[in-house]
Amino acid sequence: MAKIKGSILLKLYVVFFRVGFFTIGGGYAMLPMLRKEVVEKYGWATDEEMMDYFAIGQSTPGIIAINTSTFIGYKKAGIIGAIFSTLGMVTPSWIIIISIAMFFEQFADNAIVQSAFMGIRVVVVVLILNAVIKMGKKSIKNWVSLFVAIAAFLFIILTSLSPIYVVVGSAIIGIILYTTKREVA
Amino acid sequence: MELLYMFWIFFKVGLFTVGGGLAAIPLLQVEVLNEGWLTKAEFADMIAVSESTPGPIGVNIATYVGYSQFGPLGSIVATLGIVMPSVIIIILIAHFVKRFRDHHIVEGIFTGLRPAVTGLILGAAAVIATIALFNYDTYLVTSKLIDLFNIPALIMFVGFMVLTKFTKFHPIYYIVLAGIIGIFVF
Numbered sequence: 128m129a130k131i132k133g134s135i136l137l138k139l140y141v142v143f144f145r146v147g148f149f150t151i152g153g154g155y156a157m158l159p160m161l162r163k164e165v166v167e168k169y170g171w172a173t174d175e176e177m178m179d180y181f182a183i184g185q186s187t188p189g190i191i192a193i194n195t196s197t198f199i200g201y202k203k204a205g206i207i208g209a210i211f212s213t214l215g216m217v218t219p220s221w222i223i224i225i226s227i228a229m230f231f232e233q234f235a236d237n238a239i240v241q242s243a244f245m246g247i248r249v250v251v252v253v254l255i256l257n258a259v260i261k262m263g264k265k266s267i268k269n270w271v272s273l274f275v276a277i278a279a280f281l282f283i284i285l286t287s288l289s290p291i292y293v294v295v296g297s298a299i300i301g302i303i304l305y306t307t308k309r310e311v312a
Numbered sequence: 313m314e315l316l317y318m319f320w321i322f323f324k325v326g327l328f329t330v331g332g333g334l335a336a337i338p339l340l341q342v343e344v345l346n347e348g349w350l351t352k353a354e355f356a357d358m359i360a361v362s363e364s365t366p367g368p369i370g371v372n373i374a375t376y377v378g379y380s381q382f383g384p385l386g387s388i389v390a391t392l393g394i395v396m397p398s399v400i401i402i403i404l405i406a407h408f409v410k411r412f413r414d415h416h417i418v419e420g421i422f423t424g425l426r427p428a429v430t431g432l433i434l435g436a437a438a439v440i441a442t443i444a445l446f447n448y449d450t451y452l453v454t455s456k457l458i459d460l461f462n463i464p465a466l467i468m469f470v471g472f473m474v475l476t477k478f479t480k481f482h483p484i485y486y487i488v489l490a491g492i493i494g495i496f497v498f
Contacts, residue, residue: 147366147367147368148366148367149366150366150367150368151364151365151366151482151484183405184402185331186330186418186422187330187398187402187405188326188327188329188330188397188398189326189327189329189330189395189397189398189401189402190326190329190336190368190370190371190395190398192367192368192371193368193371193395193398193399194398194401194402197399197402197403198402201402201403201406201407202406206403209399209402209403209406210399213395213398213399216367216368217367217371217375217395219366219367220365220366220367220368220371220375220391221371221375221387221388221391223365223366223367223372224361224362224367224372224375224376224379224387225375225379225384225387227365227376228376228380228387239495241498242494242495242496242497242498243491243492243494243495244353244357244360244491244494245444245465245494245497245498246468246490246491246492246493246494246495246497246498247360247487247490247491247494248353248357248360248443248465249444249445249465249468249469249472249490249494250468250472250486250487250489250490251356251359251360251363251440251444252437252440252441252444252445252469253469253472253473253476253486254363254476254483254486254487255334255337255359255433255434255436255437255440256434256437257476258334258433259430259433259434259437262426262429262430262433263427263430265426266426266427266430267427267430272423272426272427273427275424275427275428275431276427276428276430276431276434277431278428278431279427279428279429279430279431279435280431280432280434280435280438282432282435283338283342283431283432283434283435283436283438283439284435284438284439287342287346288342289324289339289342289343290328290338290339290342290432291324291328291339293428293431293432294328294330294425294428294429294432295328296428297424297425297427297428297429298330298421298424298425300424301421301422301423301424301425302417302420302421302424304420304423304424305416305417305419305420305423306420
Protein backbone atom coordinates (compact mmCIF):
# COMPACT_ATOMS: atom_id res chain seq x y z
CA MET A 128 0.00 0.00 0.00
CA ALA A 129 2.72 2.42 1.02
CA LYS A 130 4.59 1.53 -2.16
CA ILE A 131 1.63 2.37 -4.40
CA LYS A 132 1.21 5.68 -2.60
CA GLY A 133 4.88 6.52 -3.09
CA SER A 134 4.72 5.84 -6.81
CA ILE A 135 1.64 8.03 -7.34
CA LEU A 136 3.33 10.88 -5.48
CA LEU A 137 6.40 10.57 -7.66
CA LYS A 138 4.19 10.50 -10.75
CA LEU A 139 2.33 13.63 -9.64
CA TYR A 140 5.62 15.39 -9.05
CA VAL A 141 7.04 14.37 -12.45
CA VAL A 142 3.89 15.23 -14.41
CA PHE A 143 3.60 18.69 -12.90
CA PHE A 144 7.32 19.25 -13.24
CA ARG A 145 6.86 18.58 -16.97
CA VAL A 146 3.84 20.86 -17.22
CA GLY A 147 5.69 23.59 -15.34
CA PHE A 148 8.75 23.18 -17.51
CA PHE A 149 6.93 23.40 -20.83
CA THR A 150 4.54 26.19 -19.93
CA ILE A 151 6.07 29.49 -20.88
CA GLY A 152 4.14 32.48 -19.60
CA GLY A 153 1.96 30.60 -17.13
CA GLY A 154 -1.82 30.65 -16.71
CA TYR A 155 -3.82 29.67 -19.77
CA ALA A 156 -0.73 28.59 -21.69
CA MET A 157 -0.49 25.49 -19.53
CA LEU A 158 -4.00 24.20 -20.25
CA PRO A 159 -3.26 22.18 -23.43
CA MET A 160 -0.18 20.56 -21.89
CA LEU A 161 -2.00 19.82 -18.65
CA ARG A 162 -4.91 18.25 -20.56
CA LYS A 163 -2.60 16.01 -22.51
CA GLU A 164 -0.89 14.69 -19.38
CA VAL A 165 -3.78 14.52 -16.94
CA VAL A 166 -6.66 13.52 -19.24
CA GLU A 167 -5.08 11.67 -22.18
CA LYS A 168 -1.96 10.10 -20.76
CA TYR A 169 -2.84 9.25 -17.16
CA GLY A 170 -6.65 9.39 -17.14
CA TRP A 171 -6.63 11.15 -13.77
CA ALA A 172 -9.60 13.27 -14.82
CA THR A 173 -12.14 13.58 -17.62
CA ASP A 174 -12.27 16.66 -19.86
CA GLU A 175 -15.24 18.03 -17.91
CA GLU A 176 -13.51 17.55 -14.55
CA MET A 177 -10.40 19.20 -15.97
CA MET A 178 -12.42 22.26 -17.00
CA ASP A 179 -13.99 22.37 -13.53
CA TYR A 180 -10.58 22.26 -11.86
CA PHE A 181 -9.38 25.05 -14.10
CA ALA A 182 -12.51 27.13 -13.45
CA ILE A 183 -11.99 26.71 -9.71
CA GLY A 184 -8.31 27.59 -10.14
CA GLN A 185 -9.36 30.81 -11.84
CA SER A 186 -11.96 31.84 -9.29
CA THR A 187 -10.04 31.21 -6.10
CA PRO A 188 -7.17 33.27 -4.68
CA GLY A 189 -3.72 32.34 -5.93
CA ILE A 190 -1.95 31.64 -9.17
CA ILE A 191 -4.11 29.60 -11.58
CA ALA A 192 -1.41 27.10 -12.50
CA ILE A 193 -0.69 26.40 -8.83
CA ASN A 194 -4.36 26.19 -7.91
CA THR A 195 -5.07 23.69 -10.67
CA SER A 196 -2.09 21.48 -9.85
CA THR A 197 -2.94 21.55 -6.14
CA PHE A 198 -6.52 20.55 -6.91
CA ILE A 199 -5.58 17.59 -9.09
CA GLY A 200 -2.92 16.46 -6.60
CA TYR A 201 -5.45 16.59 -3.76
CA LYS A 202 -8.05 14.64 -5.72
CA LYS A 203 -5.48 11.96 -6.56
CA ALA A 204 -3.63 11.54 -3.27
CA GLY A 205 -4.93 13.89 -0.59
CA ILE A 206 -2.99 16.64 1.12
CA ILE A 207 0.40 15.06 0.50
CA GLY A 208 -0.53 14.68 -3.19
CA ALA A 209 -1.45 18.36 -3.34
CA ILE A 210 1.94 19.28 -1.91
CA PHE A 211 3.86 17.03 -4.32
CA SER A 212 2.10 18.36 -7.43
CA THR A 213 2.59 21.95 -6.33
CA LEU A 214 6.28 21.39 -5.66
CA GLY A 215 6.58 19.72 -9.08
CA MET A 216 4.99 22.75 -10.70
CA VAL A 217 7.35 25.28 -9.06
CA THR A 218 10.64 23.35 -9.30
CA PRO A 219 11.36 24.18 -12.99
CA SER A 220 10.65 27.89 -12.35
CA TRP A 221 12.93 27.81 -9.39
CA ILE A 222 15.89 26.18 -11.20
CA ILE A 223 15.59 28.38 -14.29
CA ILE A 224 15.08 31.67 -12.49
CA ILE A 225 18.03 31.03 -10.15
CA SER A 226 20.23 30.40 -13.20
CA ILE A 227 18.99 33.62 -14.80
CA ALA A 228 19.53 35.57 -11.59
CA MET A 229 23.15 34.38 -11.54
CA PHE A 230 23.51 35.46 -15.18
CA PHE A 231 22.04 38.86 -14.33
CA GLU A 232 24.55 39.38 -11.55
CA GLN A 233 27.32 38.88 -14.11
CA PHE A 234 25.90 40.81 -17.04
CA ALA A 235 23.49 43.41 -15.63
CA ASP A 236 26.04 46.19 -16.09
CA ASN A 237 26.93 45.13 -19.62
CA ALA A 238 25.99 47.94 -22.07
CA ILE A 239 24.53 45.58 -24.68
CA VAL A 240 22.36 43.79 -22.12
CA GLN A 241 21.16 47.15 -20.82
CA SER A 242 20.21 48.38 -24.31
CA ALA A 243 18.41 45.13 -25.05
CA PHE A 244 16.36 45.51 -21.88
CA MET A 245 15.48 49.12 -22.72
CA GLY A 246 13.86 47.73 -25.86
CA ILE A 247 12.29 44.82 -23.99
CA ARG A 248 10.66 47.15 -21.43
CA VAL A 249 8.76 48.81 -24.27
CA VAL A 250 7.34 45.48 -25.34
CA VAL A 251 6.45 44.61 -21.75
CA VAL A 252 4.14 47.64 -21.75
CA VAL A 253 2.67 46.49 -25.09
CA LEU A 254 2.08 42.93 -23.86
CA ILE A 255 0.41 44.07 -20.65
CA LEU A 256 -1.75 46.59 -22.54
CA ASN A 257 -2.91 43.86 -24.93
CA ALA A 258 -3.86 41.66 -21.98
CA VAL A 259 -5.74 44.59 -20.43
CA ILE A 260 -7.67 45.25 -23.67
CA LYS A 261 -8.67 41.59 -23.86
CA MET A 262 -9.74 41.55 -20.20
CA GLY A 263 -11.55 44.87 -20.53
CA LYS A 264 -13.71 43.63 -23.40
CA LYS A 265 -14.96 40.82 -21.18
CA SER A 266 -15.15 42.59 -17.83
CA ILE A 267 -16.29 46.14 -18.60
CA LYS A 268 -19.91 45.89 -19.64
CA ASN A 269 -21.67 48.84 -18.02
CA TRP A 270 -21.04 52.17 -16.29
CA VAL A 271 -20.51 50.62 -12.89
CA SER A 272 -17.79 48.26 -14.10
CA LEU A 273 -16.14 51.09 -16.05
CA PHE A 274 -16.15 53.21 -12.91
CA VAL A 275 -14.64 50.37 -10.86
CA ALA A 276 -11.89 49.84 -13.45
CA ILE A 277 -11.00 53.54 -13.59
CA ALA A 278 -11.02 53.82 -9.79
CA ALA A 279 -8.67 50.80 -9.54
CA PHE A 280 -6.37 52.32 -12.18
CA LEU A 281 -6.20 55.68 -10.37
CA PHE A 282 -5.58 53.89 -7.07
CA ILE A 283 -2.42 52.31 -8.52
CA ILE A 284 -0.98 55.39 -10.20
CA LEU A 285 -1.85 57.94 -7.49
CA THR A 286 -1.10 56.00 -4.30
CA SER A 287 1.50 53.48 -3.23
CA LEU A 288 -1.03 51.66 -1.06
CA SER A 289 -1.56 47.93 -1.45
CA PRO A 290 -3.98 46.84 -4.23
CA ILE A 291 -5.39 44.44 -1.62
CA TYR A 292 -7.84 47.22 -0.65
CA VAL A 293 -9.08 47.37 -4.24
CA VAL A 294 -9.40 43.58 -4.47
CA VAL A 295 -11.44 43.38 -1.25
CA GLY A 296 -13.46 46.55 -1.96
CA SER A 297 -14.44 45.54 -5.49
CA ALA A 298 -15.42 42.06 -4.31
CA ILE A 299 -17.77 43.67 -1.76
CA ILE A 300 -19.21 46.00 -4.42
CA GLY A 301 -19.75 42.95 -6.63
CA ILE A 302 -21.64 41.07 -3.90
CA ILE A 303 -23.85 44.09 -3.15
CA LEU A 304 -24.64 44.67 -6.83
CA TYR A 305 -25.34 41.01 -7.43
CA THR A 306 -27.64 40.52 -4.45
CA THR A 307 -29.62 43.73 -5.08
CA LYS A 308 -30.03 42.76 -8.73
CA ARG A 309 -31.29 39.30 -7.76
CA GLU A 310 -33.80 40.74 -5.32
CA VAL A 311 -35.18 43.10 -7.96
CA ALA A 312 -35.45 40.22 -10.41
CA MET B 313 13.31 37.52 10.92
CA GLU B 314 13.76 39.28 7.59
CA LEU B 315 13.12 35.99 5.81
CA LEU B 316 9.92 35.55 7.77
CA TYR B 317 8.87 39.08 6.83
CA MET B 318 9.51 38.35 3.16
CA PHE B 319 7.51 35.12 3.45
CA TRP B 320 4.61 37.15 4.83
CA ILE B 321 4.79 39.71 1.98
CA PHE B 322 4.62 37.00 -0.69
CA PHE B 323 1.96 35.11 1.25
CA LYS B 324 -0.19 38.28 1.09
CA VAL B 325 0.43 38.58 -2.65
CA GLY B 326 -0.57 34.93 -3.19
CA LEU B 327 -3.66 35.34 -1.05
CA PHE B 328 -4.99 38.40 -2.88
CA THR B 329 -4.07 37.43 -6.42
CA VAL B 330 -7.43 36.55 -7.94
CA GLY B 331 -8.26 36.08 -11.59
CA GLY B 332 -5.00 34.63 -12.83
CA GLY B 333 -2.73 35.65 -15.66
CA LEU B 334 -1.21 39.01 -14.88
CA ALA B 335 -3.32 39.59 -11.76
CA ALA B 336 -0.28 39.08 -9.52
CA ILE B 337 1.64 41.91 -11.22
CA PRO B 338 0.05 44.99 -9.60
CA LEU B 339 0.29 43.39 -6.13
CA LEU B 340 3.89 42.33 -6.64
CA GLN B 341 4.82 45.71 -8.09
CA VAL B 342 3.53 47.72 -5.15
CA GLU B 343 5.10 45.42 -2.53
CA VAL B 344 8.46 45.03 -4.25
CA LEU B 345 8.83 48.78 -4.99
CA ASN B 346 7.66 49.81 -1.51
CA GLU B 347 10.15 47.44 0.11
CA GLY B 348 12.88 48.71 -2.22
CA TRP B 349 13.68 45.15 -3.29
CA LEU B 350 13.74 46.03 -7.01
CA THR B 351 13.69 49.25 -9.05
CA LYS B 352 10.92 49.92 -11.60
CA ALA B 353 13.32 49.01 -14.40
CA GLU B 354 14.35 45.75 -12.72
CA PHE B 355 10.71 44.87 -12.13
CA ALA B 356 9.84 45.47 -15.81
CA ASP B 357 12.82 43.32 -16.84
CA MET B 358 11.63 40.52 -14.57
CA ILE B 359 8.19 40.59 -16.18
CA ALA B 360 9.90 40.08 -19.55
CA VAL B 361 12.07 37.27 -18.17
CA SER B 362 9.06 35.63 -16.49
CA GLU B 363 7.01 35.73 -19.69
CA SER B 364 9.87 34.15 -21.62
CA THR B 365 10.76 31.37 -19.19
CA PRO B 366 8.80 28.33 -18.03
CA GLY B 367 6.50 28.56 -15.06
CA PRO B 368 3.82 30.88 -13.69
CA ILE B 369 4.79 34.57 -13.83
CA GLY B 370 4.06 35.26 -10.16
CA VAL B 371 6.21 32.32 -9.03
CA ASN B 372 9.06 33.37 -11.31
CA ILE B 373 9.10 36.94 -10.00
CA ALA B 374 8.88 35.78 -6.37
CA THR B 375 11.78 33.38 -6.91
CA TYR B 376 13.91 36.13 -8.43
CA VAL B 377 13.18 38.67 -5.72
CA GLY B 378 13.88 36.12 -2.99
CA TYR B 379 17.16 35.15 -4.60
CA SER B 380 18.27 38.75 -5.16
CA GLN B 381 17.62 39.62 -1.51
CA PHE B 382 18.67 36.52 0.42
CA GLY B 383 20.25 34.05 -2.03
CA PRO B 384 19.00 30.50 -2.70
CA LEU B 385 17.29 30.19 0.70
CA GLY B 386 15.46 33.46 0.05
CA SER B 387 14.20 32.18 -3.30
CA ILE B 388 12.74 29.06 -1.65
CA VAL B 389 11.08 31.11 1.10
CA ALA B 390 9.56 33.59 -1.39
CA THR B 391 8.26 30.82 -3.64
CA LEU B 392 6.71 28.93 -0.73
CA GLY B 393 5.16 32.19 0.47
CA ILE B 394 3.38 32.95 -2.79
CA VAL B 395 2.25 29.34 -3.24
CA MET B 396 1.09 28.58 0.32
CA PRO B 397 -2.30 30.40 0.22
CA SER B 398 -3.24 28.50 -2.97
CA VAL B 399 -2.43 25.17 -1.40
CA ILE B 400 -4.38 25.87 1.79
CA ILE B 401 -7.43 27.37 0.07
CA ILE B 402 -7.64 24.74 -2.67
CA ILE B 403 -7.36 21.88 -0.18
CA LEU B 404 -10.18 23.42 1.87
CA ILE B 405 -12.34 23.93 -1.22
CA ALA B 406 -11.63 20.48 -2.66
CA HIS B 407 -12.56 19.01 0.70
CA PHE B 408 -15.65 20.99 1.65
CA VAL B 409 -17.21 22.51 -1.42
CA LYS B 410 -18.97 20.23 -3.85
CA ARG B 411 -20.09 22.65 -6.52
CA PHE B 412 -18.06 25.80 -6.18
CA ARG B 413 -19.02 27.46 -9.45
CA ASP B 414 -22.73 27.34 -8.65
CA HIS B 415 -22.39 29.48 -5.56
CA HIS B 416 -24.07 32.78 -6.30
CA ILE B 417 -21.75 34.68 -4.04
CA VAL B 418 -18.77 33.68 -6.23
CA GLU B 419 -20.47 35.04 -9.32
CA GLY B 420 -21.24 38.26 -7.43
CA ILE B 421 -17.67 38.68 -6.25
CA PHE B 422 -16.39 38.33 -9.80
CA THR B 423 -18.71 40.93 -11.32
CA GLY B 424 -16.94 43.46 -9.10
CA LEU B 425 -13.50 41.91 -9.16
CA ARG B 426 -12.95 41.49 -12.91
CA PRO B 427 -13.14 45.18 -13.86
CA ALA B 428 -11.07 46.10 -10.78
CA VAL B 429 -8.28 43.68 -11.69
CA THR B 430 -8.35 45.06 -15.25
CA GLY B 431 -7.84 48.58 -13.87
CA LEU B 432 -5.10 47.44 -11.49
CA ILE B 433 -3.11 45.78 -14.28
CA LEU B 434 -3.50 48.87 -16.47
CA GLY B 435 -2.10 50.87 -13.54
CA ALA B 436 0.90 48.52 -13.33
CA ALA B 437 1.50 49.03 -17.07
CA ALA B 438 1.36 52.81 -16.58
CA VAL B 439 4.00 52.64 -13.84
CA ILE B 440 6.31 50.68 -16.16
CA ALA B 441 5.53 53.10 -19.02
CA THR B 442 6.96 55.98 -16.95
CA ILE B 443 10.40 54.40 -17.27
CA ALA B 444 10.00 52.49 -20.54
CA LEU B 445 8.42 55.18 -22.75
CA PHE B 446 9.15 58.40 -20.86
CA ASN B 447 12.13 59.90 -19.06
CA TYR B 448 10.12 61.18 -16.15
CA ASP B 449 13.16 61.50 -13.86
CA THR B 450 15.15 63.52 -16.43
CA TYR B 451 12.10 65.75 -16.96
CA LEU B 452 11.88 66.47 -13.24
CA VAL B 453 15.48 67.74 -13.35
CA THR B 454 15.39 69.73 -16.61
CA SER B 455 11.66 70.66 -16.73
CA LYS B 456 11.89 70.64 -20.54
CA LEU B 457 8.85 68.95 -22.05
CA ILE B 458 10.90 67.42 -24.88
CA ASP B 459 13.02 65.57 -22.30
CA LEU B 460 9.89 63.86 -21.01
CA PHE B 461 9.45 61.77 -24.13
CA ASN B 462 11.69 58.85 -25.01
CA ILE B 463 11.12 59.24 -28.77
CA PRO B 464 12.70 55.97 -30.04
CA ALA B 465 10.86 54.03 -27.33
CA LEU B 466 7.54 55.67 -28.25
CA ILE B 467 8.08 54.82 -31.94
CA MET B 468 8.84 51.22 -30.95
CA PHE B 469 5.74 51.21 -28.77
CA VAL B 470 3.46 52.20 -31.65
CA GLY B 471 5.20 49.71 -33.96
CA PHE B 472 4.72 46.81 -31.56
CA MET B 473 1.10 47.77 -30.79
CA VAL B 474 0.39 47.49 -34.52
CA LEU B 475 2.47 44.32 -34.92
CA THR B 476 0.74 42.53 -32.03
CA LYS B 477 -2.65 43.56 -33.39
CA PHE B 478 -2.05 41.80 -36.68
CA THR B 479 0.15 38.88 -35.61
CA LYS B 480 -0.43 36.45 -32.76
CA PHE B 481 2.90 34.87 -31.85
CA HIS B 482 3.92 33.78 -28.38
CA PRO B 483 5.10 36.81 -26.33
CA ILE B 484 8.64 35.40 -26.25
CA TYR B 485 9.14 36.26 -29.96
CA TYR B 486 8.15 39.89 -29.47
CA ILE B 487 10.42 40.10 -26.42
CA VAL B 488 13.43 38.75 -28.34
CA LEU B 489 12.72 41.04 -31.31
CA ALA B 490 12.43 44.08 -29.01
CA GLY B 491 15.71 43.13 -27.33
CA ILE B 492 17.51 42.98 -30.68
CA ILE B 493 16.04 46.32 -31.78
CA GLY B 494 16.96 47.76 -28.37
CA ILE B 495 20.63 46.85 -28.86
CA PHE B 496 20.75 48.96 -32.02
CA VAL B 497 18.51 51.83 -30.93
CA PHE B 498 19.46 52.61 -27.33
